[in-house]
Amino acid sequence: MQVYRRMDVGTAKPTAEEMQGVPHHMLDVAGPEENYSVARYVQDAVPIVDDILNRGRLPIVAGGTGLYIDNLIAGRQFAPFEADSGLRETLRERVKAEGLPALRVQLEQVDPEAAAKIHPNDEKRTVRALEVWLSTGKTISQHDRESREAPNRYTPLTIALNFAHRPDLWERIDRRVDEMMARGLEAEVRELLASGVPQNCTAMQAIGYKELARAISEGRPVSEGAQEVKLRSRQYAKRQLTWFRRNRQAYWFHWEKIPVFSDALDFSTKLIMDCGLQ
RNA sequence: GCCCAGGUAGCUCAGUUGGUAGAGCAGCGGACUGAAAAUCCGCGUGUCGCUGGUUCAACUCCGGCCCUGGGCA
Numbered sequence: 035m036q037v038y039r040r041m042d043v044g045t046a047k048p049t050a051e052e053m054q055g056v057p058h059h060m061l062d063v064a065g066p067e068e069n070y071s072v073a074r075y076v077q078d079a080v081p082i083v084d085d086i087l088n089r090g091r092l093p094i095v096a097g098g099t100g101l102y103i104d105n106l107i108a109g110r111q112f113a114p115f116e117a118d119s120g121l122r123e124t125l126r127e128r129v130k131a132e133g134l135p136a137l138r139v140q141l142e143q144v145d146p147e148a149a150a151k152i153h154p155n156d157e158k159r160t161v162r163a164l165e166v167w168l169s170t171g172k173t174i175s176q177h178d179r180e181s182r183e184a185p186n187r188y189t190p191l192t193i194a195l196n197f198a199h200r201p202d203l204w205e206r207i208d209r210r211v212d213e214m215m216a217r218g219l220e221a222e223v224r225e226l227l228a229s230g231v232p233q234n235c236t237a238m239q240a241i242g243y244k245e246l247a248r249a250i251s252e253g254r255p256v257s258e259g260a261q262e263v264k265l266r267s268r269q270y271a272k273r274q275l276t277w278f279r280r281n282r283q284a285y286w287f288h289w290e291k292i293p294v295f296s297d298a299l300d301f302s303t304k305l306i307m308d309c310g311l312q
Numbered sequence: 313g314c315c316c317a318g319g320u321a322g323c324u325c326a327g328u329u330g331g332u333a334g335a336g337c338a339g340c341g342g343a344c345u346g347a348a349a350a351u352c353c354g355c356g357u358g359u360c361g362c363u364g365g366u367u368c369a370a371c372u373c374c375g376g377c378c379c380u381g382g383g384c385a
Contacts, residue, residue, distance in 0.1 A: 035349055044349095045349080069347070070347090071346045071347070071348095072345075072346055072347090072348075073345095073346035074346075075346095076346090098349080099348060099349075100344085100348080101344070101345075101348050101350095102348075104344095104345085105345070105346095108345085110345065111345095112345070112346050113345090113346075114346095122346095122347085151343095152352090153343085153352055153353060155351095155352060155353080156343095156344095156351065156352045156353085157351075157352085158347070158348090158350075158351045158352075159344080159351075159352075161347095162345090162346080162347090165346090166346090174345080177345085178345060181345070182345090200339095200340095235347095236347055236348095236350085239347070239348090239349070239350055240349050240350095241349040242349080243349090244349090265338080266349080267349080268339095270349055270350095272339095272340085272341090273344095273348090273349090274349095276341075276342065276343080276344095277343095277344080277348095279342095280342090280343090280344090
């Protein structure tokens, strides 16, 4: 969500001061009305990572969107198709008109393997599977199989952070949201809405934006929206933990136990020792 | 002080004519290949306010007490 311009407070985008002269990439590379995607992220980020590596530097990929990070590291290809063909919209309209089970039946005929993996209630993935089939003539199952054969692009060291006690995580999230509100999240959301950014676009799905936008449009107090932002953030953080727990390569640190470091070198040394790396 | 209405899961509540209880939300766990801060799946976690009594059996019926909300003085 930090790729979107004009969405600074709610995405906790690092400030110039926080960046401390360290070059940050991929911030503000899209307008909020654009629909960014994993495929585009990989396409944009790979040249940047390669450039840093070619200069003998260490790229640091920071973020919580597991899907994006995994796909940057893995060498997978995405099924080719034109993003603005309107096919997805057509399929979604069919869901509305005919109901999801109808598309489900079609998927079972076309790609029983995918149908077995996708839950009948999962509209998003059902639509996507049909979209790949209809636009490429190849099933998403077939595509996935081929895609998995590609070797990884990079060899990462994955560092995951968690809290030893879940309530500490909640408290930190609450504080984070309070700070966003104090820094003017409401004004940021109102500005986006006023400039005509549609409430159903991808950028407005971001936590913090969709809840406040809904509260505003429904005439409810913004403080109520802020409470929802806290709740949705907690649930999102939990999903992030689930995602990274699956990655057995990750080194986990408990936030409460991370000692204070004097500088980056100190941190690296400690990290390397803790991880038992050479 | 008296009269009503309530005290059931973390929260809001349901619970048939007595057979030791169930929904939503929250929470916990999981999935995830061009929307992913999205989307989807699984799991009930309980001194039924307390205490006597009636009964084979009480969240359900009776007595007393405590607490909360409203009303009358």
